[in-house]
Amino acid sequence: SQTIHQWPATLVQPVGSPLSLECTVEGTSNPNLYWYRQAAGRGLQLLFYSVGIGQISSEVPQNLSASRPQDRQFILSSKKLLLSDSGFYLCAWSVGGGGSEKLFFGSGTQLSVL
Amino acid sequence: DQQVKQNSPSLSVQEGRISILNCDYTNSMFDYFLWYKKYPAEGPTFLISISSIKDKNEDGRFTVFLNKSAKHLSLHIVPSQPGDSAVYFCAASWGNTPLVFGKGTRLSVIA
Numbered sequence: 001s002q003t004i005h006q007w008p009a010t011l012v013q014p015v016g017s018p019l020s021l022e023c024t025v026e027g028t029s030n031p032n033l034y035w036y037r038q039a040a041g042r043g044l045q046l047l048f049y050s051v052g053i054g055q056i057s058s059e060v061p062q063n064l065s066a067s068r069p070q071d072r073q074f075i076l077s078s079k080k081l082l083l084s085d086s087g088f089y090l091c092a093w094s095v096g097g098g099g100s101e102k103l104f105f106g107s108g109t110q111l112s113v114l
Numbered sequence: 115d116q117q118v119k120q121n122s123p124s125l126s127v128q129e130g131r132i133s134i135l136n137c138d139y140t141n142s143m144f145d146y147f148l149w150y151k152k153y154p155a156e157g158p159t160f161l162i163s164i165s166s167i168k169d170k171n172e173d174g175r176f177t178v179f180l181n182k183s184a185k186h187l188s189l190h191i192v193p194s195q196p197g198d199s200a201v202y203f204c205a206a207s208w209g210n211t212p213l214v215f216g217k218g219t220r221l222s223v224i225a
Binding site for chain 1: 156212
């Protein structure tokens with residue numbers, strides 16, 4: 001069966017520090033991978049998605065970047081965190097591409113930038 | 115520009131009664147709709163979906179209704195249970211586009 005691992009569960013970082021959140025998927029090949037953020041009052045906002053290694057689509061211009069160095073690995077990064085980067089970050093995966101896709105989410109990372 | 119709107123941030127319902135969560139969308143291209151349930155500090159979990167070729171889909175206590183002409187869908191939970199207390203997200207997509215989520219509605223089921 002497929003599983004998704006996301007870590008760390010919580011993170012407290014000072015403003016201006018770098019960030020690296022990692023997500024890996026097991027039990028499936030060539031998944032579509034996603035990073036979402038849940039910020040207060042904003043619902044689930046799509047940040048990045050990837051349909052293959054090295055292929056990244058950015059939905060919202062911001063202080064973050066994403067990379068997909070391996071088929072089942074998705075990394076969210078920042079060189080210098082801002083206060084506004086605080087939020088609950090969720091990695092998700094799906095398979096298909098022909099529509100009618102369900103997303104399966106990881107357990108999330110609560111990031112607090114102080 | 116919010117393409118998927120959940121206009122009620124919260125809803126309280128007594129245990130055993132019906133919970134009705136509403137969702138509106140603006141993009142007429144959307145052809146697949148989903149509901150997700152989220153507990154605090156956890157990732158959302160898939161609840162139920164509906165394709166635009168249908169107007170109703172039922173799974174146990176959960177039923178989703180789709181009104182394409184009104185660009186409106188709703189999730190009915192009958193009977194509501196305390197364990198249903200969570201944030202419910204409506205989501206939509208079309209073609210190969212990623213899911214677009216609403217802001218969520220917090221449901222509280224009171225015993």
